[in-house]
Amino acid sequence: MTDVKIAARDVQVYYGDNHAIRDVSVDIKDKTVTAFIGPSGCGKSTFLRCLNRMNDTIDICRVEGDIAIDGEDIYDKRVDPVQLRAKVGMVFQKPNPFPKSIYDNVAYGPKIHGLARNKAELDEIVERALRRGAIWDEVKDRLTEPGTGLSGGQQQRLCIARAVATEPEVLLMDEPCSALDPIATAQIEELIDELKQNYSVVIVTHSMQQAARVSQKTAFFHLGYLVEYGETGHIFTNPEDPRTESYITGRIG
Amino acid sequence: MTDVIADGAPAGRHKGSLLAQDTRTKKRNAAEARFKIYGLFAICLGLLALVWLVTSIISNGAGAFQQTFVTLDVTLAEERLDKNGNRDPDDLRKVSTFGYAPLIAEAMEAKMTETGIAVEGLSAKDAAALVSKESPAQLRNFVLANPDQIGETVTFEFLAGGRIDGYLKGRVSMESAVRDSNVSPEQLMLTDAFVEAGVVEKRFNWLFLTAPDASGQRPEAAGLGVAIIGSFYMMLVVLVLALPIGVAASIYLEEFAPKNRVTDIIEVNISNLAAVPSIVFGILGLAIFINFAGLPQSAPIVGGLVLTLMTLPTIIIATRASLKSVPPSIREAALGVGASKMQTVFHHVLPLAAPGILTGTIIGLAQALGETAPLLLIGMVAFVREFPDGPPEGLFDPASALPVQVFNWTQRSDPAFVERASGAIIVLLIFLLIMNAVAIMLRRRFERRW
Numbered sequence: 272m273t274d275v276k277i278a279a280r281d282v283q284v285y286y287g288d289n290h291a292i293r294d295v296s297v298d299i300k301d302k303t304v305t306a307f308i309g310p311s312g313c314g315k316s317t318f319l320r321c322l323n324r325m326n327d328t329i330d331i332c333r334v335e336g337d338i339a340i341d342g343e344d345i346y347d348k349r350v351d352p353v354q355l356r357a358k359v360g361m362v363f364q365k366p367n368p369f370p371k372s373i374y375d376n377v378a379y380g381p382k383i384h385g386l387a388r389n390k391a392e393l394d395e396i397v398e399r400a401l402r403r404g405a406i407w408d409e410v411k412d413r414l415t416e417p418g419t420g421l422s423g424g425q426q427q428r429l430c431i432a433r434a435v436a437t438e439p440e441v442l443l444m445d446e447p448c449s450a451l452d453p454i455a456t457a458q459i460e461e462l463i464d465e466l467k468q469n470y471s472v473v474i475v476t477h478s479m480q481q482a483a484r485v486s487q488k489t490a491f492f493h494l495g496y497l498v499e500y501g502e503t504g505h506i507f508t509n510p511e512d513p514r515t516e517s518y519i520t521g522r523i524g
Numbered sequence: 525m526t527d528v529i530a531d532g533a534p535a536g537r538h539k540g541s542l543l544a545q546d547t548r549t550k551k552r553n554a555a556e557a558r559f560k561i562y563g564l565f566a567i568c569l570g571l572l573a574l575v576w577l578v579t580s581i582i583s584n585g586a587g588a589f590q591q592t593f594v595t596l597d598v599t600l601a602e603e604r605l606d607k608n609g610n611r612d613p614d615d616l617r618k619v620s621t622f623g624y625a626p627l628i629a630e631a632m633e634a635k636m637t638e639t640g641i642a643v644e645g646l647s648a649k650d651a652a653a654l655v656s657k658e659s660p661a662q663l664r665n666f667v668l669a670n671p672d673q674i675g676e677t678v679t680f681e682f683l684a685g686g687r688i689d690g691y692l693k694g695r696v697s698m699e700s701a702v703r704d705s706n707v708s709p710e711q712l713m714l715t716d717a718f719v720e721a722g723v724v725e726k727r728f729n730w731l732f733l734t735a736p737d738a739s740g741q742r743p744e745a746a747g748l749g750v751a752i753i754g755s756f757y758m759m760l761v762v763l764v765l766a767l768p769i770g771v772a773a774s775i776y777l778e779e780f781a782p783k784n785r786v787t788d789i790i791e792v793n794i795s796n797l798a799a800v801p802s803i804v805f806g807i808l809g810l811a812i813f814i815n816f817a818g819l820p821q822s823a824p825i826v827g828g829l830v831l832t833l834m835t836l837p838t839i840i841i842a843t844r845a846s847l848k849s850v851p852p853s854i855r856e857a858a859l860g861v862g863a864s865k866m867q868t869v870f871h872h873v874l875p876l877a878a879p880g881i882l883t884g885t886i887i888g889l890a891q892a893l894g895e896t897a898p899l900l901l902i903g904m905v906a907f908v909r910e911f912p913d914g915p916p917e918g919l920f921d922p923a924s925a926l927p928v929q930v931f932n933w934t935q936r937s938d939p940a941f942v943e944r945a946s947g948a949i950i951v952l953l954i955f956l957l958i959m960n961a962v963a964i965m966l967r968r969r970f971e972r973r974w
Contacts, residue, residue: 323860325856325859325860328855328859330782330783353862353863353864354862355862356859356860356861356862357861357862360860360861361856361860362860363853363856363857363860365853367851367853367854367856367857368857369854369857369858369872370854370876379858379861379863379871380861380862380863383861383862383863383867383871384862430857433857433861434860434861436861437861437862
């Protein structure tokens with residue numbers, strides 16, 4: 272069950288002259304929640320964005336090294352980032368639904384990837400995605416209303432539903448709860464736990480408690496280096512590197 | 525961590541009562557009040573200037589929409605108009621407008637006898653001069669169009685001459701007529717009598733909007749027809765060219781182009797182009813479109829091309845600003861679900877930027893509509909009496925433009941043209957108001973929150 276889904280080797284990321292990620296090698300397992308923790312500016316979000324090539328949109332950003340998903344190098348010249356992003360979905364820090372109806376928000380991905388042959392199939396996909404996003408019961412009667420009219424937590428779950436609608440294999444989450452209140456956060460965390468049955472989930476978080484609650488594996492980043500990577504329980508109770516210990520005990524960060 | 529000194533309060537602490545303002549607070553409040561007064565004063569000054577401008581334009585120009593007409597029954601005598609009696613169009617055409625003038629003089633005499641009005645010392649020729657010099661042409665056009673009416677007596681409404689019209693509008697008086705070689709006090713007396721008899725009256729003048737320009741001697745016949753069509757054609761050219769080119773250029777620069785030195789230079793140059801005096805674009809148009817490409821002078825197509833060049837920077841700057849204002853999170857969301865860059869732009873960014881783009885375009889068009897200087901250089905200032913054909917051929921026919929027509933009329937010596945020019949300004953302002961209203965409406969309609 273726990274095969275390697277993403278394998279990164281000696282990844283370097285540069286923003287212009289700034290060397291943001293240094294020598295990061297990590298194996299991310301399938302059907303597992305992996306948390307990236309670390310102080311602000313340590314490169315955890317940057318590394319996450321390398322996994323679906325979102326950094327391509329930044330002109331000055333340069334990525335070196337190998338990142339392979341299921342053994343295929345995603346930075347190969349033949350790889351189209353559009354196909355990659357259908358396979359590797361992403362949820363962002365701030366809930367960012369399109370200013371369209373709830374239905375259209377979820378249906379957009381399947382539509383552009385041609386996943387539905389007709390309206391009935393599309394309806395089915397939308398319903399399944401909204402159910403997986405644990406928001407179906409709240410919105411099933413108002414699918415035509417704008418997605419921007421939902422509460423923050425609902426918007427974020429809508430975004431998760433939108434991300435899973437394209438049937439990705441990996442789900443990247445960039446601090447998905449940082450703009451939410453504790454109740455909405457608890458709902459999302461519960462959802463993440465369910466999602467790991469079908470996806471490999473990688474989550475960046477500022478909250479160590481959240482990492483401890485939701486993840487099985489944790490990676491600690493510091494100043495662009497991957498300092499320590501291992502079982503979550505191990506990292507939090509028995510860190511090997513003194514920097515990890517300083518961070519989780521609150522002395523740096 | 526405390527800065528409390530032994531005796532209690534820190535040095536700077538406010539000691540007085542809260543109910544009384546200390547001098548510092550008073551000073552600050554006074555400064556704020558002064559600033560508000562400056563602002564109010566500036567706004568009042570601006571409003572005053574606007575009100576002054578609008579009232580002066582309207583008081584000068586409203587008259588142009590009213591014109592004095594003289595109603596006469598003209599007998600279209602066959603022996604004068606068609607000596608052979610066979611209604612041959614070629615023969616009819618041989619009779620020039622000079623041949624028609626006596627008919628009007630006869631009709632005038634008949635009208636005077638009929639109404640029993642006689643003014644001492646007024647010759648028949650002078651009496652006939654009450655109607656515009658345009659009238660024989662009007663009569664001739666009617667006869668050429670309706671040859672079967674020859675021999676009948678037909679009732680015509682002729683434009684009154686510019687001075688007679690001016691007399692009814694208060695521009696000409698008995699005193700000024702004494703010194704004026706174009707009008708005599710006797711003619712004005714006849715006018716007074718005719719007004720009472722209902723032969724001469726003032727009413728709304730559609731000809732001002734539909735008729736072509738007229739020469740300097742007959743201001744009463746001058747209209748804006750050709751200018752309105754010319755301006756409309758030019759706006760058509762500008763819209764068809766500037767909107768797609770401008771939006772495509774902005775999308776490329778904003779979303780696709782790499783950010784490097786070349787695009788930086790392009791960006792700076794676009795901003796600079798927006799500030800280039802419009803007459804420079806006129807010279808450019810003269811050199812490129814007329815001298816090099818060999819397009820006809822005075823044609824709306826050339827005017828439209830020049831105005832397109834002038835409007836492009838405005839549209840590009842407005843479009844880029846509204847593309848920039850679309851939050852990056854929307855782009856990320858679309859890219860995140862696997863949309864290509866183009867799908868991201870056309871499905872998500874462009875619809876959100878549309879209100880801004882439309883407003884920018886309409887404001888650019890409004891600017892182009894009021895532009896005069898570049899059109900002078902490409903020959904649009906020429907005196908054009910012929911209506912251009914329908915588009916697209918009509919784009920190559922000579923035409924005038926509204927602002928140029930204003931400029932043109934202000935150059936003429938007859939004071940009646942002051943009124944015409946102000947009237948044309950009113951028409952221009954109405955068009956601009958309509959365009960701005962449309963811009964506001966579109967903005968309201970397409971505006972979305974996120």
